[in-house]
Amino acid sequence: MPEVFPPDSVGLVSPQLFTFDTPLELSCGRNLQNYELMVETYGELNADKNNGVLICHALSGHHHAAGYHSTADTKPGWWDAYIGPGKPIDTRHFFVVSLNNIGGCHGSTGPRTINPETGQLWGKHFPPLRVRDWVTSQAKLADKLGIAQWAAIVGGSLGGMTAMRWALEYPERLRHCVVIASAADLTAQNIAFNELARRAIRSDSDFHDGDYLEHDTIPRSGLALARMIGHVTYLSDALMEERFGRELRSGTFQQGLDAPIEFQVESYLRHQGDRFATDFDANTYLLMTKILDYFDLAREYGGDPIKAFSHALCNFLVVSFSSDWRFAPARSREIVKSLIAADKNVAYAEIQSDMGHDAFLLPNARYEGVFRAYMTRVAKEIDTFTTEEDAL
Amino acid sequence: MPEVFPPDSVGLVSPQLFTFDTPLELSCGRNLQNYELMVETYGELNADKNNGVLICHALSGHHHAAGYHSTADTKPGWWDAYIGPGKPIDTRHFFVVSLNNIGGCHGSTGPRTINPETGQLWGKHFPPLRVRDWVTSQAKLADKLGIAQWAAIVGGSLGGMTAMRWALEYPERLRHCVVIASAADLTAQNIAFNELARRAIRSDSDFHDGDYLEHDTIPRSGLALARMIGHVTYLSDALMEERFGRELRSGTFQQGLDAPIEFQVESYLRHQGDRFATDFDANTYLLMTKILDYFDLAREYGGDPIKAFSHALCNFLVVSFSSDWRFAPARSREIVKSLIAADKNVAYAEIQSDMGHDAFLLPNARYEGVFRAYMTRVAKEIDTFTTEEDAL
Numbered sequence: 001m002p003e004v005f006p007p008d009s010v011g012l013v014s015p016q017l018f019t020f021d022t023p024l025e026l027s028c029g030r031n032l033q034n035y036e037l038m039v040e041t042y043g044e045l046n047a048d049k050n051n052g053v054l055i056c057h058a059l060s061g062h063h064h065a066a067g068y069h070s071t072a073d074t075k076p077g078w079w080d081a082y083i084g085p086g087k088p089i090d091t092r093h094f095f096v097v098s099l100n101n102i103g104g105c106h107g108s109t110g111p112r113t114i115n116p117e118t119g120q121l122w123g124k125h126f127p128p129l130r131v132r133d134w135v136t137s138q139a140k141l142a143d144k145l146g147i148a149q150w151a152a153i154v155g156g157s158l159g160g161m162t163a164m165r166w167a168l169e170y171p172e173r174l175r176h177c178v179v180i181a182s183a184a185d186l187t188a189q190n191i192a193f194n195e196l197a198r199r200a201i202r203s204d205s206d207f208h209d210g211d212y213l214e215h216d217t218i219p220r221s222g223l224a225l226a227r228m229i230g231h232v233t234y235l236s237d238a239l240m241e242e243r244f245g246r247e248l249r250s251g252t253f254q255q256g257l258d259a260p261i262e263f264q265v266e267s268y269l270r271h272q273g274d275r276f277a278t279d280f281d282a283n284t285y286l287l288m289t290k291i292l293d294y295f296d297l298a299r300e301y302g303g304d305p306i307k308a309f310s311h312a313l314c315n316f317l318v319v320s321f322s323s324d325w326r327f328a329p330a331r332s333r334e335i336v337k338s339l340i341a342a343d344k345n346v347a348y349a350e351i352q353s354d355m356g357h358d359a360f361l362l363p364n365a366r367y368e369g370v371f372r373a374y375m376t377r378v379a380k381e382i383d384t385f386t387t388e389e390d391a392l
Numbered sequence: 393m394p395e396v397f398p399p400d401s402v403g404l405v406s407p408q409l410f411t412f413d414t415p416l417e418l419s420c421g422r423n424l425q426n427y428e429l430m431v432e433t434y435g436e437l438n439a440d441k442n443n444g445v446l447i448c449h450a451l452s453g454h455h456h457a458a459g460y461h462s463t464a465d466t467k468p469g470w471w472d473a474y475i476g477p478g479k480p481i482d483t484r485h486f487f488v489v490s491l492n493n494i495g496g497c498h499g500s501t502g503p504r505t506i507n508p509e510t511g512q513l514w515g516k517h518f519p520p521l522r523v524r525d526w527v528t529s530q531a532k533l534a535d536k537l538g539i540a541q542w543a544a545i546v547g548g549s550l551g552g553m554t555a556m557r558w559a560l561e562y563p564e565r566l567r568h569c570v571v572i573a574s575a576a577d578l579t580a581q582n583i584a585f586n587e588l589a590r591r592a593i594r595s596d597s598d599f600h601d602g603d604y605l606e607h608d609t610i611p612r613s614g615l616a617l618a619r620m621i622g623h624v625t626y627l628s629d630a631l632m633e634e635r636f637g638r639e640l641r642s643g644t645f646q647q648g649l650d651a652p653i654e655f656q657v658e659s660y661l662r663h664q665g666d667r668f669a670t671d672f673d674a675n676t677y678l679l680m681t682k683i684l685d686y687f688d689l690a691r692e693y694g695g696d697p698i699k700a701f702s703h704a705l706c707n708f709l710v711v712s713f714s715s716d717w718r719f720a721p722a723r724s725r726e727i728v729k730s731l732i733a734a735d736k737n738v739a740y741a742e743i744q745s746d747m748g749h750d751a752f753l754l755p756n757a758r759y760e761g762v763f764r765a766y767m768t769r770v771a772k773e774i775d776t777f778t779t780e781e782d783a784l
Binding site: 185186187188189191192193195196199200203204205221222225228229232235237240241243244245246263264265266269270293296325328 | 577578579580581583584585587588591592595596597613614617620621624627629632633635636637638655656657658661685688717720
């Protein structure tokens, strides 16, 4: 609970709801007659409107990426370590836009909002989405903000997939694409973990086939278990060993009791799961994990990622983390290899970290250094460009 | 369904139930007044009774390790690849003993059997067990069979933990200890996966706090999910990729349907989970995973595995598999290092395999070669020993 916000924080921020009245055509063939996006922005859009940086969130993310909603907040936004004055995504140079994607549960149109055609909650009837639908809705948001071209689109994990899809769908609308801890598609193992999480939710008797809100309940234990499955796989073995080892919650390894002995790691997971179950929506979780599973960068390009990337016009920064086994460095190297083969400009960094997939969210000096260096270059391009324009 | 059994099969086998009327003192302080063990044996016990090989099963294993129960069986026992005439555990030389451990659900005393003191099913009231309780009950079985000393005790995973515990508890009762795909204790990550599985079971509304049989039901979906979680983690990423990749069950990636598209890997997991839910008991699964979590080879030796192993008198073979990430080669190397420091005779092989933890159950030429070479030496010792004895 900061009395005074740190000097490198964007400080107090307020989300804004953007309303769109033109129908959004979805890749499934249906459309959203109108929709809303919950958005936060940090920094100022310059006169040339060429300093916009779009943040794409991951599976359980949302619009609140940096700063605080009130002085009572115990934690800042989810990517506060990397967004702010003097941070890699430097709000002294960039106008940063962060939104909750459609299908989400943090204010944008999704299962927890009303379907205007029925007057009922969308719930499980929310249309199936693809990453490209997010890209389309984000492009409409850019239009509304007057941003013809983003300085950079940045995302980790599912957010990295979104950034890559942007580079193929609207090549002329971004100059840089930053893809962190991501992949061109999910492996079978990743799909399997997502299916376990979905099954945990669907098996909860409080799920009511997706109509839990109509039954005035939520599938709390299923959602908690789903999150716990995700959480275990987002961490590395080494990190868990270091944090928890075989430490017992009680401190003693009493035998002879029917009451089960609990290891610290069990207690930690239960806490994480329970917290998530309170904050997140089950139908959104099902929808989002399916979007992850279906994502296949090169599918419409004959399965050839080189052919896919040949459509891109931007420069790329690709980052992976050594202990990330759900989006392993090998998957990032595949992206880099395809980009090189497609003759694109790409920088790649593989960061040493024990933090697993979650590393992309956490402080790490080397990661910060690479990220900062790249974004400084992006910022310098803008300044040069602006100066040249001004000089005309 | 073999019309004729393969020549290297032990062929048709029948389990036998052994009854013990002397109370078994458990490490929790309680005891089993009497108990039964479901046992299979393959090969013949020699006159010197020194050719016994004990097989210790893993989490979901049982007594049926080799051969067929009937000509209608579609599959042989779980370790048939390694037990039989001419196989590494060669039944022409060895008298192989394989049992369902107490607490199991395949015929030995456990949650699915009657507590003689109450006349009711044990269910969730079955006493908590430790690996050492299995060792004690197996020693009583050896007594009954007249086996004072095993030629070898062999086990994979939890079975490897059991074999190691034997070496410390009854050092004079085994000449060789074969520890495959095991560890001296579980990592925090492994405990976490077990806790996810337990939570899946306990969250099932059909679990009824463990009293599901009294409610004439079983927690089918919870048990299936528990197994699916285990299964995903027992396989390697590479194997899943090779077997399933991103193949779709329907063959087509149709969009625009609310009905979810299903990947092959999802369908496979569902099938595995459902089959397990039919065959296995939920209380046994909870009990067994706790036994795994609690196992800590060196705890009573001040946490020092060298001190622990200094009590052993037997020789050791330790085997690990390159792609096994739940019982990683590094964990086997820790065992080997401690054995060497304790001045014990140990052979170690790290086998290249894409099969993950399940590799210990599956055919693999290199593994078979190492295993065969070691067991041939064990067999030769017996023959020599017998011949020397005969010559007196």
